[in-house]
Amino acid sequence: MFEKSIKAYEKACEVIPGGVDSPVRAFKSVGGTPPFIKKGKGAYLYDIDGNKYLDFVQSWGPLIFGHCNKDIEKAVIKTAKKGLSFGAPTNLETKLAEEIVEMFDNIDKVRFVSSGTEATMSAIRLARGVTGKNDIIKFEGCYHGHSDSLLVQAGSGMATFGAPSSPGVPADLTKHTLLCEYNSVEQLEKCFEQSSDIACIIIEPIAGNMGLVPATNEFLKACRKLCDKHGALLIFDEVMSGFRASLKGASGILDVQADILTFGKVIGAGMPVGAFAASKEIMSHLSPEGKIYQAGTLSGNPVAMAAGLESLRKLKDNPEIYDELSKKAKRLVDGLKKVAYKNGIPLQVNTRGSMFGFFFCEKEPKNFKDVGLCDFKRFAIFHHEMLKKGFYFACSQYEAGFICTEITNKDIDACIKDADTVMKNLK
Template identity: 50%
Template sequence: MEFEKSKKAFDEAKKYIPGGVNSPVRAFGSVDIAPIFIEKAKGSKIYDIDGNEYIDYICSWGPLILGHSNEKLVNGIEDEFKKGTSYGLPTQIETKMAKKIVDAYPSVEKVRMVNSGTEATMSALRLARAYTKKKKIIKFEGCYHGHSDGLLVKSGSGTLTYGIPTSPGVNSTVIEDTIVCEYNNIDSVKKAFQDSDDIAAVIVEPVAGNMGVVEAKKEFLEELRKVTKEYNSLLIFDEVITGFRLSYSGAQGIYDINPDLTCFGKIIGGGLPVGAYGGKAEIMDMIAPLGGVYQAGTLSGNPLAMYMGYNTLEILENNKDIYDDLQEKAKKLEKGLNEHIEKLNIDVTINRVKAMICIFMSQGPVDSYSQVMKSDTDKYAIFFKEMLKQGILLPPAQFEGLFLSTAHTDCDIEKTIDAAGEAFKVAFRK
């Protein structure tokens, strides 16, 4: 498999873009190779500029639940382009989109559109502070909620990959208002509340998707709901990944827990840049222009993103068996991988929550940040490269989950399982 064009493209990109990429994980740094540059994609397949074809398990990091260039989804987008790409004024599609989200999530009475998951979480926390008149927030080790200053503390995804516990340029005064607790450890949360009466909110990924895939225990989430109510703080679910992916009503629909605020992204844009946050009307009405909490965005509710997002949700709403089908595909992949792991007797753990799945190069169980950090990133890098040679594109980082779509076929899954058997042998030199 040749990558010469990608290598040249990367060299050229590095002259003009920091690190040659516009998001760190795309640099393939943790798997120790130059990134592949993409030309096109269709269905479950993605093609690089060297002409190589891969079964894609990145799927744009989650938005493409219907696969690449789904015809039902993109049908009519040309007409929308012709009408106009951005107006800076209200459109009816924004209201239709908001209604879709409100109807799907019982905890959400009103929703505000933004342009990214980072904007959504940042704005939700500002709102929580204003509503509670408190300053501090609780987040959890390994949970990533975007790159706003106050949340870059023991976060997941790229910061785990590159070993950055925080970031230069983040003021210490901002970090002082962020309390970091242990995921799935309610006692650490209760202690934080006992130590401070100034906690505005707890923000959590109900299923962590940025330190690999780590499921929150139901009891942990239930206790978070209780303790936040007890101390008059808000509970914020970051469902940027899990929203409309675990189920049509996200993780909160599965766990039957209603947070005060929810953050969305990814799937609700159908592949275009998007974010949103929503919750109880009493809280949301504090946002300008009704209230004093200021938040604005020139491209918020962009008509093209709303069109793609609305079409995606329409398809999901009218075909809810999609979620069962995705879970069955994930189960099949999990079963096949585990058969190789048992046969080779290697330290690999497969975590799966519904259709979210992750490969950890470590002995299980993996249910916390400390367990995640025991993963062998060197072995994952070898495994990744061996899978790439066989036409399987996995996330180029140990601390990311695999994303399945409706376009992935049984044949894709079987080919992936077969390739994994050979890749495991090389990674563990069996």
């Protein structure tokens, strides 16, 4: 069933570390060999062995309209025929920036980059430059890319300066990162007690990198209040939730506004792109207008801009899409929970717009430690058995899932039916 993928993986391991260009793709969390994908079409992926999968990953979020959407594909081909990259300004950058700025009350200007990691790294540098402070607060389980100051692990205290969580990251680069528990107001307050040099809080308002774990409204209000009180900036990392949780991302369903927003995924419709955005006052500090330096040769790549522009315009012209996606996401997780309960298996589920998550545990996780108490072995077995039946879920309990417009209720019902069969053997 996976013979060609196994051989392809073995060959890849000879020339690519671990055989993959991003660790999660290696299936280390669930075991086994990842299927090597040949193509995607609509709601489906097809691997080199000829297997077909209903795709609940959708390139980790950006493909709201599924694979090979004809409108986005047309925009990409048209733009690519004019050149793949110029290293010079194009009108496409301005048009996409205008579309984004128009949606939000708290941002006036956007700077495009080539990845979510770049976006969050640059947003933090901007916050430090604007405030003249050095420390940052991040939360266990929130992933903001692999830049050095963000690769930290928890210490032994309630709230502690992070130690490097990866070789190659000097302790000097993480000593300014304070780490505390997601959704804990008490620990957040302790961070500000420990340091008077905090430049910003960076947070996924809807965490998608410890499964789907939304921040509580109380917690986000505390983030806003403490930033205002201590002269720090609040950064919402919406690389995953932006234009996914709603047309305005998490910002569109919350009553808390951030000072800086970071985007990725959807604004490139599958192309490598990211962005960070803020008010005129904050963005005026950015080079070449201000003194805070940030640059990127491929930033604002015309093909990526064309893809993102087409995708965002389709979403703005058809806002009812979000209701449809939300209903489908809820249909899926409610169905999974029902068959799990039927088979005597504890399962916690959650959705935010077209994002969804499920955990094999008794209690709904509120933070990274809670997620760590889930039954990872059961998740791994479920993942593999569902893969065999043609359903491609995220290959880690720590990842969220996504619905695209091409996934039908019939597809979802078929998934739930097969999940029922699989769960009978998970007791």
